[in-house]
Amino acid sequence: LAEDLLGAYVWGRYDTVTLPAWFPYRGMENPCLACVNTTLLDANSELMTIIARKVVHSWTGNLVTAASWEHRWMNEGFTVFLSRKICGSLYSEPYRHFLSMTGWTNDLKPVVEEFGPEHEFTKLVQDHTNVDPCKAYSYLSGEKGSAFLFYLEQKLGGPGKIYCPRHCR
Template sequence: MKNLANISSHLKVLDTKDLTIQRVEDPISLKNLSFKVYDEIGNFGSKLEIWINDFSDVEFPIRIHYETSRNGSALQWLKKDQTGDGTHPYFFTQCAAGDGTGLNVIAHEIAHSWTGNLVTHFNFEHFWIKEAFTVFLERKIMGRIYGEPMRQFLAEGGWKDLKDSIEQYGEKNPLTKLHLDLTGLDPTDSFSKVPYEKGSTVIWYWDELYEDSELFDKFIRYFLSKWKFQSITLHNLFETILEFTRKEAPLDVYTKLLNMNTTAWFEEPGLPPYKPEWLKLGIRSRYKPIVEQVFRFTESQGRIYFNQQLFRDMYDWKEQRVETIETYHRIKNRWMFITGYLVGRELKLFC
């Protein structure tokens, strides 16, 4: 971690990459501010130093006028031959929220208004923090819209994505840790599902540790209020949840949090030392209270991807097979024909 304590409060240092800095100004007085762009260092971009005139306040605005490059890694330039109709070129940013049909993507980007914009990570070695909370909140939003089983099913899919990423990197690869050491590495090389899914598992674990979602929601609000407009590290995050838990949660929750194996969670590669209970896992564990949730979830929506897998697993549970087939006949007419047909095949109803 870089020590910023010795940098003068009159001098501000920013990172730039593939940008041409034209002018820096105080947007209130419109006076130009002195700045210097250093030579590019490999793939890491260039340092931008800005000198603040008449420094008096802790907070102050800066306006930077810049021009992007066609090679900007946060931007995509498509020639007209690369577009659908081949008529016009097209430009978009990596932050664009899909094509508007993915509600979970929209929920994710909305959540970034708090975890990512209001509070963000100190540097890319702590990148997982903002994505962990954002994925957790994204799925919480989806759960509010479609019900708790939807949240659990999305998390189950995220676990599969996490396993695939770790298998691709190798389970001993240091880039599968949450707290990374990126000395000499391009942060882009560390990008994967790991910070998103392994990170969100940490937040899910804390939520389950509380055994009180409303109290955990209160912690999230406390965390966002305490660190608003700041960049934080793992140390800041863990100290904050300990502080809140000590004051607001039962003693046994605080004790469990103190005994959390932080080395295994944050400093070791591979899968996290915990996997939450979800619908499919509940079925495979023959956990009877999950049955009602499964059928309620399959009745609430008609997605082939979800219902085909769930009914297949329920059919394999011999004790529940009769009820599974009865439930299928009761709700199949609420789905599209293809969903009903494919689920029926999983239940051996069609040859």
């Protein structure tokens, strides 16, 4: 599904390794490998959402990425948006909308409420002058970027109207 959406996978082989529950992240991607925490190995669809995100990072982050952390939304926003499109293809378009809604409610909104709508960390493009990028990191860049892309998709006519590299070759 990722190749249908994004074009050929240039890295060759993609593997997944399961790490112990104490691994500090739900998942970590590399060009040819995703590391996932054992807490994701259950019967719900969260595992697929995380794996889809890690696979999409092979294109949006490992193959093409922003020039600086100030434009992190491009890497994370496209990753979240495209991984949700994959999950929508796997499950349903309403499920993709549900993922977007819960991302807005659970990740985006609390960060904006914590910092305030005018705070640098709540902007789509952030100024990190004299700021440790690790302090500016949150789910905001991925969720806000994805919300922006979802908005553009709706304005352009819906999911069938979005540019797909494979169909443009």
